[in-house]
Amino acid sequence: MLYAPFPVNEVERLKDLYVFDILDSEAEEDFNDLAELVAEICKCPIASVTFIDKDRQWFKAQKNMLTKQGPRSTSFCGHAILEKEIFIVEDAVNDTRFFDNPDVVSGLKIGFYAGAPIKSSNGFTLGSVCTIDNSPRKLTPDQLNCLKKVANQVSKLLDLRIKNKQIKENTELLLAAEKKIAQLNFKNAEQEKFRTAYLLHEEIAQTALAIKMYLNHVKQTYNINSNILNHSINELENLTTSIKQLSRKITPTTLQNDNYALYINKAIEDVKQENNIAFDLRLDESLNLSAGWGLLIYRIIQDILKLSSILQPEVVFLDIFSKEDVIINVEYSGINTTKLQWFDMQLHQSNIFNRIEMLNGKHNVGFDTDQKTKYKIEINIPFE
DSSP, rough: OOOOOOOTTTHHHHHHHHHOOOOOOOHHHHHHHHHHHHHHHHOOOOEEEEEEEESSSEEEHHHHHHHHESSTTTTTHHTTTTOOOOOESOGGOTTTTTTHHHHHHHHTSSSSEEEEEEOOTOOOOEEEEEEEESOOOOOOOOHHHHHHHHHHHHHHHHHHHHHHHHHHHHHHHHHHHHHHHHHHHHHHHHHHHHHHHHHHHHHIHHHHHHHHHHHHEEEEEEEEOOOHHHHHHHHHHHHHHHHHHHHHHHHHOOTTTBBBGGGGGHHHHHHHHHHHEEEEEEOTTOOOHHHHHHHHHHHHHHHHHHHHHHHOOOOEEEEEEEEEEEHHHHHHHEEEGGGGGGGHHHHHHOOOOOOHHTOOOOOEEEEESTTEEEEEEEEEEEEO
């Protein structure tokens, strides 16, 4: 039996082969169709798209083969990759190179073999498109030409694989960059919201209160009972209340060391009143959500509550507690998906996921029933 020697460029050939990440990949219809086509055109029962690894032949696609791979040392394809054109063995039983080959004596019982080399764009032969019969035979010129064209098509599929891989990698890089930009925007927006709320509450509202105090002092000191003065004092009171309410809508507190867990109940009450949705809340009283970390989690809760306005469930089950992590479990039950605003839903989900990622957390989401009447969000966020 003649063993096929390694090509002189074997090291470079293998490097080129591994770039395509084709070995041990899942079956693909395009490759399977080509193997079927070869068998049909050549009128042979067996065909394969084979790649030659360091010490094995691996079948990306095959017809009537029982294994996914075999030893390179005894392979016919190991000989085929040494040729520039199609490698043909018309009568293996009577060929001095192969008569005692294990795949001739037993196994596939090869009587005829033809393999067209699969070449990469760098010029390396990576494997072969081969067809096998159990009896000696010859292929017509048209059949040989078709076999060669199929091998060329496999080469094009490999090039397309590389391009798709590059597109995927570039897309992932762009998505990662967009996530970072979104997270940076979230961070900057939160800082700006906090500054605005602080300015409204601690400066403008306090200034209005000071003016009100001065007017009351003038009224009492000079015993003035003026409608204009009284109206001004009332308007300043209303203005102060409005400013404080606006400040709380922007951020629930102007103090960075506050525990934001204390404001969750208030946020839920507001949503309940606005949307007439029942809430079943279980909130860990000992949970401490402070500083910027706590504010981000509070913002996650806000988006969870906004989702309830979009999903319009009959009831929202919301668990917020701590173990080693902060755990947030939400179930929206009794949803009518026919009226669902999918875009708005995805927008708030995106906000939630970006904030979870900023906090190095994990999430799991999805409908809980085939009828899509229940929707769940499970969140794990590690403590700072």
